Amino acid sequence: PTGSVAVEKPTPYTFDLGNLLANDANPLPPKPDEPALQAAARDAAQALVNQLLTTCPATATASGNVVLALPDAATPLPREKPAPAAKEPTAWERFAARKGIRAKRRDERGKLVYDEEKGEWVPRWGYKGKNKEAEQQWLVEVDAKREREKGEALDPRKESREARKERVKRNERKMRANERRSKKGVA
Incomplete structure (x- = not known):
C-alpha cells in the first residue's frame, strides 16, 4: 500500500537526525490492529525521510551515489555494558x-x-x-x-x-x- 509523501499529524514529530530517530507523541488507538501499527510506522518513516531530505546537505559521490551528512546526535544513548567499577588504588x-x-x-x-x-x-x-x-x-x-x-x-x-x-x-x-x-x- 502506498501513502502520501506528506505526513499530517495533530502533534508534529520531533526528530534526532543524528540517530535517525523520529518521536511520535500522538497516541495510538486503544486496541490497535496490525494495519494501524503499520500505517503509524510508515508515516513515521516517511516523516523521517522527508526531514532528512529537507535539512541535511546532500552530496554526490564519484560512483553516482547520493550521501547525506547527518548532524550530531542530540539524544544520548546508553552504553551497551555498565560502566566499569572503580579499581582499588595500589x-x-x-x-x-x-x-x-x-x-x-x-x-x-x-x-x-x-x-x-x-x-x-x-x-x-x-x-x-x-x-x-x-x-x-x-x-x-x-x-x-x-x-x-x-x-x-x-x-x-x-x-x-x-x-x-x-x-x-x-x-x-x-x-x-x-x-x-x-x-x-x-x-
Missing part, C-alpha cells in the same frame, strides 16, 4: 596521593634523551638505551679496593648487567605483590 597510588606526588607528563620526561657523544637522540631505557651506557664502554675503571676485598678479578660490565637484571626482577616481584594486595582489597 599502595603506590595511595602513597602518592598522601604525599601529593603527581605523574610527570609525557613531555616533561620523554622517552628519548640527547647523547652528546653520538650527537643524536637515543632511548632513555631499553635497546641501545642510555641506561646501558656503562655496559658498553670500551674502557671501564676497576675499583682496586673492592677487587682486593673480594680476592678475585671483577668484571664491571657483568656486575652492572646483573644489577640491572636484579632491579628488573625486584620490580616485577613488587608489581605482583601490589596486584595481589589490590585484588585482596577488592574481593
Whole structure:
C-alpha cells in the first residue's frame, strides 16, 4: 500500500537526525490492529525521510551515489555494558596521593634523551638505551679496593648487567605483590 509523501499529524514529530530517530507523541488507538501499527510506522518513516531530505546537505559521490551528512546526535544513548567499577588504588597510588606526588607528563620526561657523544637522540631505557651506557664502554675503571676485598678479578660490565637484571626482577616481584594486595582489597 502506498501513502502520501506528506505526513499530517495533530502533534508534529520531533526528530534526532543524528540517530535517525523520529518521536511520535500522538497516541495510538486503544486496541490497535496490525494495519494501524503499520500505517503509524510508515508515516513515521516517511516523516523521517522527508526531514532528512529537507535539512541535511546532500552530496554526490564519484560512483553516482547520493550521501547525506547527518548532524550530531542530540539524544544520548546508553552504553551497551555498565560502566566499569572503580579499581582499588595500589599502595603506590595511595602513597602518592598522601604525599601529593603527581605523574610527570609525557613531555616533561620523554622517552628519548640527547647523547652528546653520538650527537643524536637515543632511548632513555631499553635497546641501545642510555641506561646501558656503562655496559658498553670500551674502557671501564676497576675499583682496586673492592677487587682486593673480594680476592678475585671483577668484571664491571657483568656486575652492572646483573644489577640491572636484579632491579628488573625486584620490580616485577613488587608489581605482583601490589596486584595481589589490590585484588585482596577488592574481593
